[in-house]
Every structure is written in structure tokens, then in C-alpha cells.
Amino acid sequence: MKRTTDFLQMKQNGEKIAMLTAYDYPSAKLAQRAGVDLILVGDSLGMVVLGYDSTVPVTLDEMIHHTKAVKRGAPDTFVVTDMPFATYHGEKGDTLRNAARILQEGGADAVKLEGGGEVADHIAALTRAGIPVVAHLGLTPQSVGVLGGYKVQGKTAAEAERLLAEAKRVEEKGAFMLVLECVPKQLAKLVREALAIPVIGIGAGAECDGQVLVYHDLIGYGVDRYPKFVKPFADVQTEIVKGIRQYVAEVRAGSFPADEHSYSMKDEELILLYG
Ligand code: KIV
Ligand code: NA
Numbered sequence: 001m002k003r004t005t006d007f008l009q010m011k012q013n014g015e016k017i018a019m020l021t022a023y024d025y026p027s028a029k030l031a032q033r034a035g036v037d038l039i040l041v042g043d044s045l046g047m048v049v050l051g052y053d054s055t056v057p058v059t060l061d062e063m064i065h066h067t068k069a070v071k072r073g074a075p076d077t078f079v080v081t082d083m084p085f086a087t088y089h090g091e092k093g094d095t096l097r098n099a100a101r102i103l104q105e106g107g108a109d110a111v112k113l114e115g116g117g118e119v120a121d122h123i124a125a126l127t128r129a130g131i132p133v134v135a136h137l138g139l140t141p142q143s144v145g146v147l148g149g150y151k152v153q154g155k156t157a158a159e160a161e162r163l164l165a166e167a168k169r170v171e172e173k174g175a176f177m178l179v180l181e182c183v184p185k186q187l188a189k190l191v192r193e194a195l196a197i198p199v200i201g202i203g204a205g206a207e208c209d210g211q212v213l214v215y216h217d218l219i220g221y222g223v224d225r226y227p228k229f230v231k232p233f234a235d236v237q238t239e240i241v242k243g244i245r246q247y248v249a250e251v252r253a254g255s256f257p258a259d260e261h262s263y264s265m266k267d268e269e270l271i272l273l274y275g
Helices: 004-013 025-034 060-073 092-104 117-128 141-147 159-172 184-194 215-219 237-253 266-275
Strands: 015-019 038-040 078-082 110-114 133-138 179-182 199-201 210-213
Touching: 004 015, 004 237, 015 215, 025 038, 025 060, 060 078, 060 092, 092 110, 092 117, 110 141, 117 133, 117 159, 117 237, 133 159, 159 179, 159 184, 179 184, 184 199, 210 215
Parallel strands: 015 038, 015 210, 038 078, 078 110, 110 133, 133 179, 179 199, 199 210
Antiparallel strands: none
């Protein structure tokens, strides 16, 4: 399994880091089999798996529950779990307890949290307590209500400067990795060059130290509309619907199950049964 220092080393060597979300046993198993460098149990869970219309309703217990399943599926892959909405903004002791539960009960190797200056002291406290932290800047979906929608962040010089300062701040506070979501590629490049820690982009262009995608977006599973930054690398939903349609048709036609899918009694038992 790769560790925090390996990701730093990968950046230094110019090796790109491939990160993918996973939410359950099969998705984690397949992500590990395909060789991703690390898995994110994202709170995108709420949207792509649980059907909420934002990440706000996701609870700490849900994140722990799904992290356990992911770790069972990918025991040899570094797993980062999102701290969900409003679980790292109060007392630092509460933040610490919440993150500790994600590691101790869930089995995650690190936590991720959204924001810069406003959570800087929480990043420092977690790191001091021995909990590796991934920071997340740019579009931070837990703040969708404040941001007024899912929009590209840091498009003006002033906004970009502010974001760059926040990126330096979270690095200073101890984050070992930064996820940058939905920012102009030019800004991502600046951030990547300014930081020693790896910068993982999603909707942030190619000039990052690595990329992260949502599992369901990557394989085309239950997705109706792809954001601009997603490339669907597979289309499993078409295959799934095709398979289910065939099943329904064969049940209705009586052609499934066939003899080969059925169990049988021996003749002598049948004779006893019928007398
Ligand atoms: O929850 C998530 O999947 C994420 C990634 C989009 C970075 O935070
Ligand atoms: Na997230």
C-alpha cells in the first residue's frame, strides 16, 4: 500500500497520481484491481449512491459505514474518507473525535475536508493528532448553498490570488495533499507549482499532480448528465439495462430459468414423494 510520503515522492518524481472514488465493496475491489493509487470515499456518496440532491444530508455514520465496506474491498489501497457536512467546524475536540471515528471504526487512512482559512486550525489539530489530512479547495460542494450553485471558482485574478493563498495556508497547516475542484487550468498550474504537496485536480485541467474522478461518472453508472470535466471511460449502464431487460423478457416468456439453472431430485425420491 502507498503511504502519504509515497504521494509526495510521486510529485517530486513527476509521476501522476490516479485517484478514484469508491463507496462499497465491489467498487473498491475493482478500483484496487485496476491499480488506482488511492481511493476516496467521497461524500459524493450522497448524490451518486444515496440519491440526495447535494452532499449536505450525508452523515458521519454513513461515511463510516461505507468506508468499512470500501476497506474490505480494497485492503491494500490507501483510503481517504470525506468528513461530511458540518463535522469539522465546531470545537476542535469534536473535529478530532469525528475524524478518529473515521479512522478507527471505518478503517480509513486519512480524512479530507473542504475549505481553507476557516478550517486551517482544524487541519493543524488533526495533523498534530496523527491524522493525515487532504484539503479541498475551489468548488467545495458542501458550501453549495453559500456559493449559489456548482460553478467554476477562481476565475478572476482577485479570486485566484485568494485561492492560491489558501492553498499555501492548508499546506502550512499540515495537509499532505490538496484536491482542487472546478478551477481554471491556469490557476491549477500556479497552485501546483507553489506547493510541495501533491495537487489532485477534478475539473482543474491537466497541469495537476494527479486526477480524481467519481466512480459512477468514470464508468457511466446511473448517470444522466455528465459535467464538462468528466470523461466517461466506460458505459456500463447501457449493458446493465440491456441485461435487466433481457431478464424481464425471459421471465415473462418462461424461458428463464432453463433446465441448466434448475436443481433436480433423484427418480427414487420422486417415486417416494408421489407414492
Ligand atoms: O466527494 C467527492 O467525490 C469528492 C471529489 C469530487 C473530489 O470530494
Ligand atoms: Na466530497
